[in-house]
Amino acid sequence: MANRKWVIAAILALATTVTGCRSDTPPAAAAAHANAVADTGGSRKGDFGPPQGEPIEAILTSPPEVPPPTGRDYPAKVIVNLEVVEKDMPIAEGVNYTFWTFGGTVPGSFIRVRQGDTVEFHLHNHPDSKMPHNIDLHGVTGPGGGASSTFTAPGHSSQFTFKALNQGLYVYHCATAPVGMHVANGMYGLILVEPPEGLPPVDKEFYVMQGDFYTTTKYREKGYAPFDMQRAIDENATYVLFNGAETALTGDNALRASVGETVRLYVGNGGPNLVSSFHVIGEIFDKVWYEGGTRYQENVQTTLIPAGGAMIADFHLEVPGSYVLVDHSIFRAFNKGALGILTVDGPENLAIYSGKEVDSVYLGDKVASLASVQTAADSAASGTLTLDEQIAAGKSLYTGTCSVCHQDNGAGLPGVFPPVASSDWVKSHSHEELIKVVLNGLTGPVKVNGEDYNSVMPPMSQLTDDEIANILTYVLNSWDNGGGQVQRDKVEQIRASTPRAEGAAH
Ligand SMILES: [Cu+2]
Numbered sequence: 001m002a003n004r005k006w007v008i009a010a011i012l013a014l015a016t017t018v019t020g021c022r023s024d025t026p027p028a029a030a031a032a033h034a035n036a037v038a039d040t041g042g043s044r045k046g047d048f049g050p051p052q053g054e055p056i057e058a059i060l061t062s063p064p065e066v067p068p069p070t071g072r073d074y075p076a077k078v079i080v081n082l083e084v085v086e087k088d089m090p091i092a093e094g095v096n097y098t099f100w101t102f103g104g105t106v107p108g109s110f111i112r113v114r115q116g117d118t119v120e121f122h123l124h125n126h127p128d129s130k131m132p133h134n135i136d137l138h139g140v141t142g143p144g145g146g147a148s149s150t151f152t153a154p155g156h157s158s159q160f161t162f163k164a165l166n167q168g169l170y171v172y173h174c175a176t177a178p179v180g181m182h183v184a185n186g187m188y189g190l191i192l193v194e195p196p197e198g199l200p201p202v203d204k205e206f207y208v209m210q211g212d213f214y215t216t217t218k219y220r221e222k223g224y225a226p227f228d229m230q231r232a233i234d235e236n237a238t239y240v241l242f243n244g245a246e247t248a249l250t251g252d253n254a255l256r257a258s259v260g261e262t263v264r265l266y267v268g269n270g271g272p273n274l275v276s277s278f279h280v281i282g283e284i285f286d287k288v289w290y291e292g293g294t295r296y297q298e299n300v301q302t303t304l305i306p307a308g309g310a311m312i313a314d315f316h317l318e319v320p321g322s323y324v325l326v327d328h329s330i331f332r333a334f335n336k337g338a339l340g341i342l343t344v345d346g347p348e349n350l351a352i353y354s355g356k357e358v359d360s361v362y363l364g365d366k367v368a369s370l371a372s373v374q375t376a377a378d379s380a381a382s383g384t385l386t387l388d389e390q391i392a393a394g395k396s397l398y399t400g401t402c403s404v405c406h407q408d409n410g411a412g413l414p415g416v417f418p419p420v421a422s423s424d425w426v427k428s429h430s431h432e433e434l435i436k437v438v439l440n441g442l443t444g445p446v447k448v449n450g451e452d453y454n455s456v457m458p459p460m461s462q463l464t465d466d467e468i469a470n471i472l473t474y475v476l477n478s479w480d481n482g483g484g485q486v487q488r489d490k491v492e493q494i495r496a497s498t499p500r501a502e503g504a505a506h
Pocket residue numbers: 100131132133134174175176182187
């Protein structure tokens with residue numbers, strides 16, 4: 001039966017090629033024609049015979065880099081050598097996490113092959129590893145996707161071979177028990193199986209992968225952040241990140257391109273739990289190969305990337321400035337780290353966009369350089385935190401946190417937000433009262449420098465103890481506010497002894 005359907009489809013396809021798609025073609029035949037032409041044939045048409053030429057060692061790249069196109073028009077034998085490394089790396093400014101990685105990075109090395117290639121896969125597990133690991137590649141046809149062939153103890157290597165029958169962008173991940181924990185620790189990456197004719201050429205290609213992370217500590221709590229199995233089971237992520245760190249794609253690590261270029265993003269979602277609503281603020285995807293498959297959709301704002309899935313997006317750049325990659329489940333972007341920046345240089349085009357650059361009111365401290373926060377965290381850890389370091393860290397954190405209302409210069413907005421610059425309120429209240437304002441917010445009438453305000457400051461208790469200590473130390477030592485130093489321990493003590501305000505975190 002299946003064979004007969006094929007023959008009919010082929011005859012229809014032939015007939016329509018000869019006669020052309022005339023308007024009198026019956027609709028059913030036209031649909032069959034469209035499908036016959038567009039259908040890649042899947043795995044049944046993905047075997048282009050035995051590998052030709054010398055074996056090729058695959059070029060593997062670390063995120064956000066993508067290996068160059070294979071540029072081949074024949075099937076080859078491609079050798080992949082991938083090493084598992086367990087290592088401590090920053091997950092946020094001043095916060096370290098023990099990641100388990102494919103190739104030393106999160107996500108793991110990007111692998112690029114061509115449909116029909118025979119891939120000889122070598123998985124090495126570094127001798128310093130504490131855990132066994134393996135790999136399940138979604139681009140593999142065969143039970144387990146390689147997992148059972150690659151179970152590898154520390155200091156060992158294993159090998160298996162597969163033919164890449166289906167084109168597409170595929171996730172790979174570790175599948176060693178407890179699987180969720182291995183994935184949560186960063187064990188995922190992407191393998192691109194190019195269609196035989198390659199993908200349309202573009203100017204810049206980037207590799208981005210989202211993942212959710214679970215720690216016993218709070219978001220941005222300084223020091224070492226241990227994995228929290230219960231939070232992972234509850235799907236209650238502490239961090240949701242692109243490329244394994246809050247700063248992986250911000251500040252000096254922002255992606256870079258120019259006006260006039262076409263950018264292609266290969267975006268995967270490692271999970272382990274959360275589905276991504278992937279969006280770039282200020283851009284529209286000209287094309288999205290949704291789910292990493294063969295067809296593309298055009299003119300897309302936000303695309304869903306399932307956990308264990310991927311997609312390819314192309315867009316052309318018309319206007320310079322900062323474009324912001326987010327998971328549009330938006331608390332993840334602004335409160336869990338799922339935010340990256342694409343910086344585009346080149347000439348303005350006022351006919352297309354007359355507005356100003358996206359600023360700190362929108363992005364908060366995500367645009368500020370947080371290097372001073374790292375310095376303060378390091379010093380605090382070694383017990384050498386100085387007043388100047390606290391002020392510098394507090395300045396970065398004040399930007400986009402307090403400055404949204406009180407303004408960068410502390411002057412506030414007349415009648416709406418009171419000044420914190422040269423504020424007689426700040427000068428006449430104790431450190432304890434200042435800490436309580438930040439933790440619990442402030443409502444009701446207040447008089448600042450002779451002006452009456454009766455508004456609402458929301459609780460800012462999502463800030464950690466060191467963040468509050470540093471911000472207040474910055475405020476006290478700026479704008480003639482009389483100086484002083486707020487200690488982290490003092491904030492901790494007041495947080496513990498203060499009833500939590502309605503709507504406040506923790
Ligand atoms: Cu593993």
